Amino acid sequence: MKKILVAIIMISIGITPMNSGTHQADTEKDRIVYICTGPKVVAYHYDENCKGLNKCSRSIKAVRLRDVPKRHRPCKICAE
Ligand SMILES: [Zn+2]
16 A cells, blocks of 8 residues: 555645646746846846835846846845
């Protein structure tokens, strides 16, 4: 009985990583992040109310992670 259970677990582990991996990557890219539209800004924020965004003198824009300009890096305050 135990062997069967282990086999089932192994099969489900073997199948799911590819599916869930792809799914997670898509979800991550579709995640909404926040960027300040100022010219020297190079960070994007996961938290709309992040302290780093409080310093923003221009408007704050919500964008999908896939649309964030390449020079942007995750904020050190709200990113984990
Ligand atoms: Zn932040």
